[in-house]
Amino acid sequence: MQVPILKQGPHLIATVQSALxxxxxxxxxxxxxxxxxxxxxxxxxxxxxxxxVVDSFATATMRDIAQMIRLRGARTVIVxxxxxxxxxxxxxxxxxxxVTTTLDLEEALEHLGERQNGKVAR
Amino acid sequence: MxxxxxxxxxxxxxxxxxxxxxARQQGRFMAAQLGFSPGTATLIATAISELARNILLYAxxxxxxxxxxxxxxxxxxxVEARDDGPGIPQPQRALEDGFSTSGRLxxxxxxxxxxxxxxxxxxxxxxxxxxxxxxxxR
Amino acid sequence: MTDLQTVPTDNKTTIDTTGTLTRELVAHLRENRxxxxxxxxxxxxxxxxxTAMTREExxxxxxxxxxxxxxxxxxxxxxxxxxxAQNLSERIIPRGVETHEVVGIVLLLRDVLARxxxxxxxxxxxxxxxxxxxxxxxxxxxxxxxxxxFVQQRERxxxxxxxxxxxxxxxxxxxxxxxLILPIIGVIDPQRARQLTEQLLRGIRATRAKVVVIxxxxxxxxxxxxxxxxxxxxxxxxxxxxxxIVTGLSPEIAQTLVNIGVDLGKMNTVGDLQGxxxxxxxxxxxxxxxxxxxxxx
Numbered sequence: 001m002q003v004p005i006l007k008q009g010p011h012l013i014a015t016v017q018s019a020l021x022x023x024x025x026x027x028x029x030x031x032x033x034x035x036x037x038x039x040x041x042x043x044x045x046x047x048x049x050x051x052x053v054v055d056s057f058a059t060a061t062m063r064d065i066a067q068m069i070r071l072r073g074a075r076t077v078i079v080x081x082x083x084x085x086x087x088x089x090x091x092x093x094x095x096x097x098x099v100t101t102t103l104d105l106e107e108a109l110e111h112l113g114e115r116q117n118g119k120v121a122r
Numbered sequence: 123m124x125x126x127x128x129x130x131x132x133x134x135x136x137x138x139x140x141x142x143x144x145a146r147q148q149g150r151f152m153a154a155q156l157g158f159s160p161g162t163a164t165l166i167a168t169a170i171s172e173l174a175r176n177i178l179l180y181a182x183x184x185x186x187x188x189x190x191x192x193x194x195x196x197x198x199x200x201v202e203a204r205d206d207g208p209g210i211p212q213p214q215r216a217l218e219d220g221f222s223t224s225g226r227l228x229x230x231x232x233x234x235x236x237x238x239x240x241x242x243x244x245x246x247x248x249x250x251x252x253x254x255x256x257x258x259x260r
Numbered sequence: 261m262t263d264l265q266t267v268p269t270d271n272k273t274t275i276d277t278t279g280t281l282t283r284e285l286v287a288h289l290r291e292n293r294x295x296x297x298x299x300x301x302x303x304x305x306x307x308x309x310x311t312a313m314t315r316e317e318x319x320x321x322x323x324x325x326x327x328x329x330x331x332x333x334x335x336x337x338x339x340x341x342x343x344x345a346q347n348l349s350e351r352i353i354p355r356g357v358e359t360h361e362v363v364g365i366v367l368l369l370r371d372v373l374a375r376x377x378x379x380x381x382x383x384x385x386x387x388x389x390x391x392x393x394x395x396x397x398x399x400x401x402x403x404x405x406x407x408x409x410f411v412q413q414r415e416r417x418x419x420x421x422x423x424x425x426x427x428x429x430x431x432x433x434x435x436x437x438x439x440l441i442l443p444i445i446g447v448i449d450p451q452r453a454r455q456l457t458e459q460l461l462r463g464i465r466a467t468r469a470k471v472v473v474i475x476x477x478x479x480x481x482x483x484x485x486x487x488x489x490x491x492x493x494x495x496x497x498x499x500x501x502x503x504x505i506v507t508g509l510s511p512e513i514a515q516t517l518v519n520i521g522v523d524l525g526k527m528n529t530v531g532d533l534q535g536x537x538x539x540x541x542x543x544x545x546x547x548x549x550x551x552x553x554x555x556x557x
Contacts, residue, residue: 019147022139022175053146053164055171056230083461084164086499090492092168092233102501103468161458195412260451 003028005035010042011112013105016050025061029068036069043112044069045105049080059094066099076100077108133187134174136205142174145186149201152188156197157259165237166199166257172230173203173253181207181251191256198239198258206250213245281394286334288380289373297326300365300372309364312356321348322365329369333398338405345409353410353417362410363403370399431456432463438470439540440502443533445478453489460493464500471540472497475533477508487516494527503543504528507536 003024005014012035014028032044046062048054066076078101081089089095102108132152134145150167158166170186177184184205191198210216216231231253235241238255245251289296301322304310310318324344332341349362377395381388433441442460464472474493476482482490494504506529509517517524530536 019143021143052150053167053171055146055168055175056233057171057175081499082164083458083465083496083500084161086461086496087161087457087492088165088168089499090495091165091237092172092230093236094233095495096499101499103465104501107468107501159454159458161454161461195416 003031005031007035007039007041011045011109012036012039012041012043013045013047015047018050019052020058022057025058029061029065032065033068033072036072036074041074043075043077045077045079045108045112047079047105048085049082051085052082054081054085054089054094056092056094059089059096062096063099075112077102077111079103079105079108131187131189133185135183135185136174136177137183139175139178142171142178145174145188146171149186149188149199152190153199153257156190156199158199158257162257166201169234169237169255170201170203172234173201173255176230176251176253177203177205177207180210181205183207184251193258196258198256200254200256203253204250209245209247209249210243210251211247213243217243281391282333282336282398285377285391285395286330288377289330289333292376293326293330296372296376297322300326300369303368303372304365307364307368309361309368310357313352321352324348325365326369329373329402332402332405333395336398338401341402341405342409345406346413349410349413353414359407359411359414363407366403366406370403373399432460434463434467434469435537436541436544438468438544439537440464440467440469440472441475441533441537442472443475443478446480448479448482448486450485450489453486453493457489457493457496461496461500464497464502469502471503471505471543473505473507473533473536473540475507475536476510476513477533479508479510479513482513482516484516484520487513487520487522491517491520491522491527505530505536505539507531507533 003014003016003020005012007013012032014032016028020028028046032046035041036044044065046065051058062076062078069076076099078096078099080103081101100108100111102111132148134141134148136142136145146167149170150163153163153166154160170188174186177186184203184207187202187204189200189202191200217235218232231243234253234255238257240254240256242254243251244253301319304318304322305315313321325348328341328344332338352362374392374395377391378388381391431442431444433443435441440460440463442456444456448456460472460474463469474490476490490506494506497504504527506527508531509529514524517527528539530539
């Protein structure tokens with residue numbers, strides 16, 4: 001299941017549409033890294049609103065993505081973690097430490113915009 | 123009152139990563155039918171995901187069986203993850219908190235154990251692994 | 261014809277008894293059904309049980325109970341009775357029938373039937389004993405089955421009602437735009453904690469809250485598991501992009517948190533609720549100022 005990745009200004013927005021297998025996650029990671037390299041994107045927004053389960057593999061992959069594109073000078077924002085998913089993640093001890101998470105796209109763009117201008121949000 | 127037929131058992135053979143998704147979706151469905159809250163159903167699905175992935179990573183093939191259970195009027199779900207693989211080395215360590223729960227290859231077992239009401243692990247070198255967990259609707 | 265019959269050892273619930281005597285006493289109870297049922301009803305009304313129901317209703321239920329009772333004695337299995345008891349309980353609990361009434365009427369039936377056996381077999385003491393040996397264990401199993409079934413149903417219904425009330429009550433308050441307050445009061449058990457967290461997280465999503473103030477001034481004591489839960493709630497809220505301020509932390513609870521390994525330096529805590537709200541507004545106001553970029557000419 002390919003995750004569509006769109007370019008919006010200096011940012012890439014990857015919108016997950018349905019449940020992702022491990023192979024899908026790896027494919028997503030590679031696609032994002034490749035596109036950031038190619039387009040010199042400053043930020044990547046991964047919309048996971050459609051994910052009903054985020055387990056250790058998905059969490060690790062998201063952290064990997066953030067780490068890998070940081071090396072290319074870009075920031076990652078994970079958007080739309082569902083309340084039930086957030087709850088399950090913290091109970092399982094899965095953390096997205098070091099990765100920014102916001103409720104929706106608007107918040108994510110705001111965060112990236114502020115970052116871009118060199119201002120500190122919090 | 124709530125006498126809709128609840129699927130009492132679902133078995134998924136785990137051989138590919140697609141099966142991991144299938145297993146956890148069926149588990150979530152069963153949990154929701156049993157009356158678990160959406161949060162807890164997600165939790166159960168996440169635990170199933172971890173158990174199924176372990177099968178894939180360590181044994182390449184196995185099966186996950188989900189069953190409804192009853193006891194004194196209480197309903198619950200039991201999940202059995204079984205494989206004929208090489209067994210889990212150092213099972214005691216695998217159950218310790220902090221044993222690679224954040225890593226990709228982490229077994230995720232401490233997390234699963236913490237969240238289920240009952241947890242049982244049987245494994246022996248070359249003799250495969252069986253993990254059985256229960257969670258009760260509360 | 262054997263006196264003692266082997267009892268099947270599958271997972272069916274069974275009553276051990278002697279075959280022939282059982283058949284005899286069951287036949288007797290069936291023959292005298294009308295009279296014994298009347299006697300039972302008379303006693304029920306006399307002791308003023310089941311006052312929540314009309315006479316007609318009591319009569320109808322009594323007939324069913326009597327027949328189920330005798331059938332349980334006859335078949336030596338309790339499954340049908342269990343199912344009937346559950347069904348009966350579901351119907352009468354909303355009517356306000358209480359545990360002591362249900363136990364009471366079952367015991368009355370047991371007595372009425374026992375007396376009837378006394379009357380029939382009193383001439384032969386040995387036979388009477390044998391009949392009672394067959395009857396009593398079965399009758400007791402039946403009484404227990406019905407009583408336990410009723411109590412379980414009652415507990416289940418009470419639990420469901422409590423759940424419904426909890427769901428309806430909205431402890432998560434929106435006081436400003438993007439600001440939620442969750443005041444926690446009283447004793448929190450793990451289940452209540454889980455519920456509050458789920459409601460809070462849903463509230464964050466629904467109101468797009470950026471800051472949440474969790475006030476635990478009203479919480480007297482917190483054990484490690486609930487404290488752990490609080491920490492998880494803070495982390496989960498962060499995953500939803502919201503900041504959490506914890507207010508009203510007593511020294512005892514602070515100690516509990518430290519004991520379970522929480523770095524209080526990392527948790528945003530403020531003394532009291534008012535202070536917490538002010539801090540939250542500051543955080544929100546700070547962000548608002550920042551977003552209003554001056555338009556370059």
